[in-house]
Amino acid sequence: ILNVEQSPQSLHVQEGDSTNFTCSFPSSNFYALHWYRWETAKSPEALFVMTLNGDEKKKGRISATLNTKEGYSYLYIKGSQPEDSATYLCASLPNFGNEKLTFGTGTRLTIIP
């Protein structure tokens, strides 16, 4: 993996269902993995920053895991609500000492009431 890749590109989920999506990043050059939530016409909002292999983070109904050896992270949303509709971006930070995030193209999540 040379770039940060996210899948799927878009997702429609029924309200109340749980869902997850994937972020793949270069494992050979890694310092931190960021997840951001971006609602239309608003600022991207940080969800998680993870650095250690095996890290698991949780914020309400949203959680994330990190595998730095194989270069992937999963984001899980439990019991989806309409307010979860947004684009979810992941970004890899290869080095400590600068803030040069490399973003994926995002997963656009739409919750169907």
Next chain:
Amino acid sequence: DAGVTQSPTHLIKTRGQHVTLRCSPISGHKSVSWYQQVLGQGPQFIFQYYEKEERGRGNFPDRFSARQFPNYSSELNVNALLLGDSALYLCASTPWVAGGIQYFGAGTRLSVL
């Protein structure tokens, strides 16, 4: 406390003109980064400034320049605008350079005609 503020919100320019975009970081934040987001892609890193010095530069032509002022606000300048410069320009601030959460503004939408 105010978040990251960017001005203007929207801007329309013609090819060949130059443009200045402005960013005010969160109070106390000394690092500012600039990103370009073209429709359908993730944000792409342009510059990072910390304590008024350039700490990182992305793969952008010399037509793009930036600076940071003593109050830590920042300007992004783009000369000789091309149609392909049409994008959302995001600014993000952090307290220091440590790979942590970046706090984003809502962006400036630049249209080049």
